[in-house]
Amino acid sequence: MTFSSAIASFAVVAGMLTIMPGLDTALVLRSAITLGRRRAFATALGILCGVLVWGVAAAIGAAAVLKASHLLYDALRVAGAGYLAWLGIGMLRRTLKERGRSVSEDAAGGARATTAEATWARSWSRGLGTSLLNPKNGVFYMAMLPQFIPSGAPHLLMGVVLATVHDLEGLVWFSALIFGTQLVRRWLNRGSVQQVIDAITGSVLVGFGIKLALADK
Template sequence: MSIADNLIAFTLAATLLTVTPGLDTALILRTSAVEGRKQGLRAALGINAGCLLWGAAVAFGLGALIAVSELAYDILKYCGAAYLAWLGVNMLLRPRQSLAPAEAEGRPAANWFLKGMMGNLLNPKVGIFYVSFLPQFIPQGQPLIAWTFGLVGIHVLLGLIWAMGLISATQSMAGVLRKGKVIQWMDRATGLVFVLFAARLALSRR
């Protein structure tokens, strides 16, 4: 395939991957609906920062270590599962009651950029995906590092566009989504999703 064909094929594949519902979608929807546009955007930026860091790891060979080392993969997998489970259990047991600042409820404010980024970095499947997926769209003879960053950049751009669409969709229903009972339900539902993803990650194989 030509360079243009490779870019078009990757963009289509990455678009399908981006819009497929998953943990990132759940995190962005919950954060923007309950805590507002700015926090939703911070979560989205964190998620995509995680993608960029994974892209850098793959470009410089660290992703290949995760792909070939069972021990490295398992360590990262169980750390990621434990982190997701911790987030989920906290949402299940301590759902927000209102949109008052977190400090007013006796707990520190959430750093959704960091949580979004760590959720991606501690998921070895993202690294495995990049290691196995990206090379298929790098034309023979082209610089590996430059193309890896370029393709990851396309994926991140698509992710940000999708995130902005999700955030905008929640804002149109903000009046309903920010009622106390709805906030509690969304926190608990998202917490359950996180716990289920944690279990799935912990029990998954390559």
Template sequence: MITAALLFAGVAALINITPGLDTLLVFRASATHGKAAGVAAALGILTGCLGWGIATAAGLSALLAASRLAYDALRIAGAVYLIWLGTSALWRSWRDRASPQAQVDVEPPITQGRWAAYRAGVATNLLNPKAGVFYMSLIPQFIPPGAPLWSTTLLFTGIDLVELALWYWFVSGAAAALGERLRSPRFRRWLERVSGVAFLGFAANLLTGRH
């Protein structure tokens, strides 16, 4: 079991530090609203991951692989949410540029306080069917023969959550430090544009992705 856990930890770590939607969300929240918002977004993501891990242990996430309808429904809902995030970010960058006197300290929806950042983290994770497929397809490969499915799945989920927490702590700290040095209307508009395009790109990936 120890060998299996170490192997899983190594593979999961490589996947977790690969830049993706969740890392972008934590970075953006931290850079625009401080480390507290980034940590809140990270906690939301971890909550979503815990939900996927429990669903995997219970066998519920297998529905995403077995049912095209369930997968597509969640995929489309996630894409719509990401399109809303992306267009909102692009609109804010255009509005702030068109109106230099705009209230640049008004935070975007995903960073209006810790609770909003937390909700955004939960939503982006739970509405991404690929997160569920990740847990369902990766964890079972490392479960030793004869090992209890429920407890072992939760163990591996816990390992993944610890790794993600450490990674997001680093990302939030680095992004918050960067945000403090570059906290200006120009940097804010630049970050909104990059984030908006990235969110739309992730949405397109979900819409065109294959089950």
């Protein structure tokens, strides 16, 4: 396998993984709808930074240790499950608080909630934390990277290159989602719609957390 063929083959596999509906897509969509384009890109950038970290970790063998050690895997799995549940429950609680308010109070409350969340660093760290605390990312890279590293190629360099390819595909996909969402954001920005979005996204996050907590290695 040549360097170019390895990158092309990995790009196909990573591209299919990127467009599959999942937690990352849900987080970016929710940020685009409720917080706006800039915060959505911050969330996406955090996720992509986490992917790069996992790629480097797999290349230098850290993910191999994670895969081999059931204790380390379980510790990261529980931490990730707790983090996802915390994010999801926070969204559900905010939805319940807003439900009983009048239309005008609801709009003001939604604006306050959005303002409280609308910091670039917070959106970025939310995306990064979600990516890093998902052990499935580490297992994926540990399983995939060795198959796409040509004989004699430096592992660390290939890990960075392949993770970067994955990140570029993710950036294209997230950009399409974010710009597409902006076309209908005026309707999506209504307080009642945002409550539904938070309720759905919160439920998805809690569901992913429970699934992760109960998942076997």
